[in-house]
Amino acid sequence: MLMKKLFIGTLLFVSAFNVFAQNKNITISGNVVEEATMQAIEQATVQLYSLPDSAFVGGAATLSQGAFTLPKVQAGRYALKVSYIGFQTKIIPIRLSNSRLNHNVGTVSLLSDAIMLSEAVVTAEAPPVTIKADTVEYNASAYRVPEGSMLEELVKKLPGAEVSDEGKITINGKEVKRVMVDGKEFFSDDPTVSMKNLPVEIVEKIKAYDRKSDMARITGIDDGNEETVLDLTVKKGMKRGWIGNFIAGYGNKERYEAGGMMSRFQDDATFSILGSANNTNNRGSSEFGDSGQGLGGGGGGNGFGMGTGVTTARSLGMNFAKETKKLQIGGNIQYGYSDNDVQRKSVTETFLGEQSSFENSNNSSRRKRNDVRADFRLEWRPDTMTTLIFRPNGNYSTTDVINESDMRTFGNEYQPVNKKGSNSISKSDNYSFNGRLQLFRKLNNEGRNLFVGGNFGYSDGDTKSDSHSETNFYKDGNEDTAIEYDRHTNRTNDSRNWDVSVAYTEPVFKNHFLQTRYEFSHRKRLSQSLVSDPDSMMANGYVESLSSRVENFYDTHTAEVSLRGIHPIAMYNIGIGANPQSSLSKTSIGPNSNKQLPEQNVVNISPNAMVRFNFSKQHTLVFRYRGRSEAPNIEDLQDVIDQTDPLNIRYGNPNLKPSFTNNMMMFYNKFVPDVMRSYVFNLFYTNTINSVANQMRYDVTTGKRIYDRVNVNGNWNANGFFSFNTPLKNKKFTLMSGTNVAYSDAVSYTSVGNMDAQLSTTHNLRAG
Helix, strand or coil, X not given: CCCXXXXXXXXXXXXXXXXXXXXXXXEEEEEEEECCCCCECCCCEEEEEECCCCCEEEEEECCHHHXXXXXXXXXXXXXXXXXXXXXXXXXXXXXXXXXXXXXXXXXXXXXXXXXXXXXXXXXXXXXXXXXXXXXXXXXXXXXXXXXXXXXXXXXXXXXXXXXXXXXXEEECCEEEEEEXXXXXXXXXXXXXXXXXXXXXXXXXXXXXXXXXXXXXXXXXXXXXXXXXXXXXXXXXXXXXCEEEEEEEEECHHHCEEEEEXXXXXXXXXXXXXXXXXXXXXXXXXXXXXXXXXXXXXXXCCCCCCCXXXXXXXXEEEEXXXXXXXXXXXXXXXXXXXXXXXXXXXXXXXXXXXXXEEXXXXXXXXXXXXXXXXXXXXXXXXXXXXXXXXXXXXXXXXXXXXXXXXXXXXXXXXXXXXXXXXXXXXXXEEEEEEEEEEEEEEECCCCCCEEEEEEEEEEEEEEEEEEEEEEEEEEECCEEEEEEEEEEEEEEEEEEEXXXXXXXXXXXXXXXXXXXXXXXXXXXXXXXXXXXXXXXXXXXXCCCCCCCEEEEEEEEEEEEEEEEEEECCCEEEEEEEEEEEXXXXXXXXXXXXXXXXXXXXXXXXXXXXXXXXXXXXXXXXXXXXXXXXXXXXXXXXXXXXXXEXXXXXXXXXXXXXXXXXXXXXXXXXXXXXXXXXXXXXXXXXXXXXXXXXXXXXXXXXXXCCEEEEEEEECCEEEEEEEEEEEEECCCCCCEEEEEEEEEEEEXXXXXEECCCCCEEXXXXXXXXX
């Protein structure tokens, strides 16, 4: 059982219970330092055990300057254990007597940890970073974190790694989508669970690599569906039984935090149960999102652009995985609860050519949410030539939201333009169920194989809301007109989709393979919003001009062909795909009901290319290009999108053109074993031709904004990352550096009054 500690404020709660004899009047104190530098070690663990039974008596963590003082004990024989991540544990026998009530053990120095590199013959400190092909491997013991830390604290110290306040993880410029344990999935695609609940003490290594899809992994067909993962290697000593940890803390302003985990890690199986509760914005799992679309965890965001606020969260989860020679099964079930309270004041200025618009707003939001999610996966290999994979998942969520806001808009000379007060209350229920079935068959040992697969998905959401709004407009500094309404809105979203696909790979000549794939997908989506207003005409029980009911149908064919070549030093893949798509929109309620769009038929083209140079197992260079054309979203083609808010009217554009996106990437990795030096250099570039953006028309007299969807050019972004790691000559210190630079341009149009629309470009530069 691993025991952890957590500080909140100035109060330390230690989860241990012991029975002490009378006359506990002897105090033990001392200091803990690094032996090599004599620098103090904070947060080292100091534990006292009685002899000869080795029963735990008490413990503490070192404070500033490495000082510690243990709870008072009785006279007798004891063993003092001092430990810290990255250092060798030291055990000191001591004898206490009543003649000396203050026992100072002096300065305890800890040696840097050493790892055996070859059969107990030669020992050396393992390099902090090694590179093997496309995998960057981090040695956990090379990075010091406080005793009792969770995985998140270790990841933050890895060169090239960043963890945002919202819990988003990036490594070497790429976002991490999944955390695995010994190659097995751990709580599916929710890395927040691992980051917040797995203790650092169990981790030996962390591997970062791009995990290919099931199809690419089994057939070798590069379908472009890869994700960056962190794969944890559990220490051998942690696989001998059950391990667990419990943390708890309480601080001022009634802040509290508690959590625990019990796990059993084996080479062929894992099982974990975990739970947490806190009101410190430290959510132990991500929210699963409406209809299964994840919202991300850690920050307590409420989904309405309100900011973080204060979040009370509770979570409970179970994960399992089992592997045999022919069968791999696994899955998890999670429950999450969050109560988010946000108060926000903001002052904004919007630049409108030679003029500006100013806005002062006060907003408050209270949001309560419950989520339940279950995932299951099965991979069956009845023989060496056949693999069957089945992955179903489902989730359900309920959300209650109360919003209040007060907003005032001022013109260029800070004269009042309008003011708006509003409040609303809503309740949402969402559920979804999805599944994937895939069959892979190798037809020979020369690279010929066949794939057949299918996916299905269903989601349904219902939201009922009541809102009140009062908007006042000014003229010459005085209130002129007012708009007030009370509305009830019933929104329904229903989505159903399925697809079938087949792929075939044929060796065509030496070291070359021809890969073909065909897929047909069908998707149906219903979006309905019925708005009732007692002050308006409601012949059918709702306001026709504010309501809508739209059914969208999509049928897509995908045909792809590619040629793959494999050579000792280089591997390349070049291909092209065609995606004929037909879409139809049927509007039966709302302002667009008399303006039916014709059926849209487009052909999207998707070229791709990749070349990889393997100079050695620890020296690689990869170039990758993907192009994708995409038809406009069918909702953006509607004449009227939303006019429920009199200050923000949104229109579509039936003349939108398809967009085309270019993605280019370069990855360079090199590791020099002799000097344990590593280099990582990644580049990313994306630009979109005919991307869809908003063109805003601003009325200076009322402050009303009208948004039209238009095609724009000039949107692009570039991102570069460089990491360098090398030990110094004495091998006791390592120089680690990581640099990230990102630049982007975002284009939009703005017009004021009757003026022509002006092009504006937002430049964004970030470096760190």
